[in-house]
Amino acid sequence: MLAEPRLIVLQPTPYCNIACSYCYLGNRDDKRLMSNDVIDAVRDKLLARLSRDATPMVVWHAGEPTAAPIRWYENAYGRFADAAPAGTTFSMQSNGIGIDGRWIDLFRRTNTKISISIDGPEHFHDRRRRTRNGKPTWAMAVRGLRRLQRAGLEPGVITVLHPDGLDRAGEYFDFYRAHDLTDVSLSIDEVEGANRESGFSGRDHKAAVTRFLVTVLELAYRSDYPLRVRGIERMAQMLAGTPAPSNELAVPWAAIVVAADGRVSTFSPELTEASAAEYGDFVFGNILDGEIDQFGHTDVFRRVAARVAAGVAACKATCRYFELCGGGSPVNKFSEKHDLGATETEYCRLTTQASADALIAFLSQRRRPTAVVPVENPLLQPQSRIAS
Amino acid sequence: MRGALPLAFALAMTAEVAHETLADLHNPTTPLRVGILSSLTDAMFAADKNLPGEPAATTRERLAQFYPNRNCFSNNFQNCK
Numbered sequence: 001m002l003a004e005p006r007l008i009v010l011q012p013t014p015y016c017n018i019a020c021s022y023c024y025l026g027n028r029d030d031k032r033l034m035s036n037d038v039i040d041a042v043r044d045k046l047l048a049r050l051s052r053d054a055t056p057m058v059v060w061h062a063g064e065p066t067a068a069p070i071r072w073y074e075n076a077y078g079r080f081a082d083a084a085p086a087g088t089t090f091s092m093q094s095n096g097i098g099i100d101g102r103w104i105d106l107f108r109r110t111n112t113k114i115s116i117s118i119d120g121p122e123h124f125h126d127r128r129r130r131t132r133n134g135k136p137t138w139a140m141a142v143r144g145l146r147r148l149q150r151a152g153l154e155p156g157v158i159t160v161l162h163p164d165g166l167d168r169a170g171e172y173f174d175f176y177r178a179h180d181l182t183d184v185s186l187s188i189d190e191v192e193g194a195n196r197e198s199g200f201s202g203r204d205h206k207a208a209v210t211r212f213l214v215t216v217l218e219l220a221y222r223s224d225y226p227l228r229v230r231g232i233e234r235m236a237q238m239l240a241g242t243p244a245p246s247n248e249l250a251v252p253w254a255a256i257v258v259a260a261d262g263r264v265s266t267f268s269p270e271l272t273e274a275s276a277a278e279y280g281d282f283v284f285g286n287i288l289d290g291e292i293d294q295f296g297h298t299d300v301f302r303r304v305a306a307r308v309a310a311g312v313a314a315c316k317a318t319c320r321y322f323e324l325c326g327g328g329s330p331v332n333k334f335s336e337k338h339d340l341g342a343t344e345t346e347y348c349r350l351t352t353q354a355s356a357d358a359l360i361a362f363l364s365q366r367r368r369p370t371a372v373v374p375v376e377n378p379l380l381q382p383q384s385r386i387a388s
Numbered sequence: 389m390r391g392a393l394p395l396a397f398a399l400a401m402t403a404e405v406a407h408e409t410l411a412d413l414h415n416p417t418t419p420l421r422v423g424i425l426s427s428l429t430d431a432m433f434a435a436d437k438n439l440p441g442e443p444a445a446t447t448r449e450r451l452a453q454f455y456p457n458r459n460c461f462s463n464n465f466q467n468c469k
């Protein structure tokens with residue numbers, strides 16, 4: 001019986017058409033495309049075997065998905081059409097620079113949710129996200145963003161933060177507001193794969209990241225701009241009482257990663273960029289050669305899963321944030337500590353912990369306004385008033 | 389369209405009118421448990437006249453269920469309805 005993955009990460013191609021200085025991909029020059037054999041194997045051995053009421057999210061990711069031709073996606077979606085459960089959602093994480101009307105048409109036809117990587121204001125973004133011949137990419141990414149917005153597709157944005165932006169939260173907020181962005185995910189420069197060193201390494205930046213988040217929240221709140229910072233919203237939902245879903249990064253096969261050549265892994269797509277003597281390259285099989293549920297019976301998988309579970313147990317025993325994260329991110333534990341069984345990482349401190357601390361600080365700063373405006377609870381208004 | 393009201397802001401609005409101190413959350417030895425802000429969400433629901441007196445756990449579930457679809461088109465989301 002195949003476990004029901006919540007997340008399926010598919011790599012159309014390892015190739016990326018730009019060269020960010022903090023990229024974790026070691027093979028981003030590889031222009032191979034996922035073959036029809038692999039696409040069909042994903043269909044037959046994964047999608048078709050899910051229960052019909054499953055609601056997995058399929059993410060096209062890593063390298064740059066728009067480096068694969070539109071016709072490649074038309075072919076892939078066509079092959080998946082009758083196999084994917086009706087509740088399957090598709091999304092794509094893109095650098096945005098190649099997005100034009102033809103891509104927008106594809107996203108519409110396939111109901112694919114799109115998110116663009118933009119590292120905030122132009123000077124921060126262009127410091128690190130540049131073309132292969134060193135040219136800046138911010139203007140091209142924003143052009144793609146605008147096209148998506150004009151088409152009504154409401155793209156989200158992922159921003160990777162670096163230490164040099166942490167005391168400039170106002171500039172980031174101004175950027176989001178000026179570009180009508182209300183759905184933002186803030187990530188950090190991580191040590192992973194080919195990115196051997198993060199700008200955050202060597203100094204504790206947790207307080208600075210927390211301050212950055214609080215400042216962005218304050219600016220948005222005071223100016224009535226409904227900015228949803230995903231990490232903060234996730235914390236708010238859990239602290240308000242919504243049980244956290246299991247941590248798909250630490251639960252075997254809750255996330256399934258299929259590389260362009262059919263290699264299969266789990267826990268995290270970034271894990272396929274790592275290797276270790278005892279775990280190999282964290283690839284547990286190839287979808288062309290075997291069945292996914294068999295990959296969970298290999299010795300190397302058992303070793304990886306056991307060490308990941310030990311790390312989750314150690315987190316549970318020692319960390320006040322455990323209920324909010326479910327045991328951290330094994331790939332970050334391995335990348336930073338060279339141990340899947342490690343506990344707290346810099347990634348934990350600067351993402352989960354900083355988000356929780358920022359929300360608590362933000363809420364703790366609330367006082368009854370001096371000029372009180374009666375506030376009705378907008379969450380509980382009759383459904384007829386709610387627009388979708 | 390300005391998007392949905394962030395839950396963090398709904399909690400903040402409630403904290404302003406409910407005078408919640410959230411003191412426990414600042415104790416570094418206190419585990420941050422799911423639902424630790426339930427006093428705030430209880431206050432949020434208690435203040436609402438339309439709520440049909442259901443248990444807090446149920447209303448929190450409703451919050452999670454309905455929250456993503458609750459959009460506010462007003463420029464001032466604190467007054468949206």
